[in-house]
Amino acid sequence: MAWVFSLSAECGIKQSEAKQFAQYFNEIFWTLSNGRHSQCRAEIFQDIE
DSSP: OOOOOOOOOOOOSOHHHHHHHHHHHTTOEEEOTTSOEEEOOOOOOOOOO
């Protein structure tokens, strides 16, 4: 079984600010109470609006 969470954020038109925001979350690791390890991954994409 997998638990998947998603976070989307509007970062404006400056790609550098979007990269900085993504870097904050990218590769954060933590250990759950059952001993399993989890990792956060962040990607930048431009929506079609």
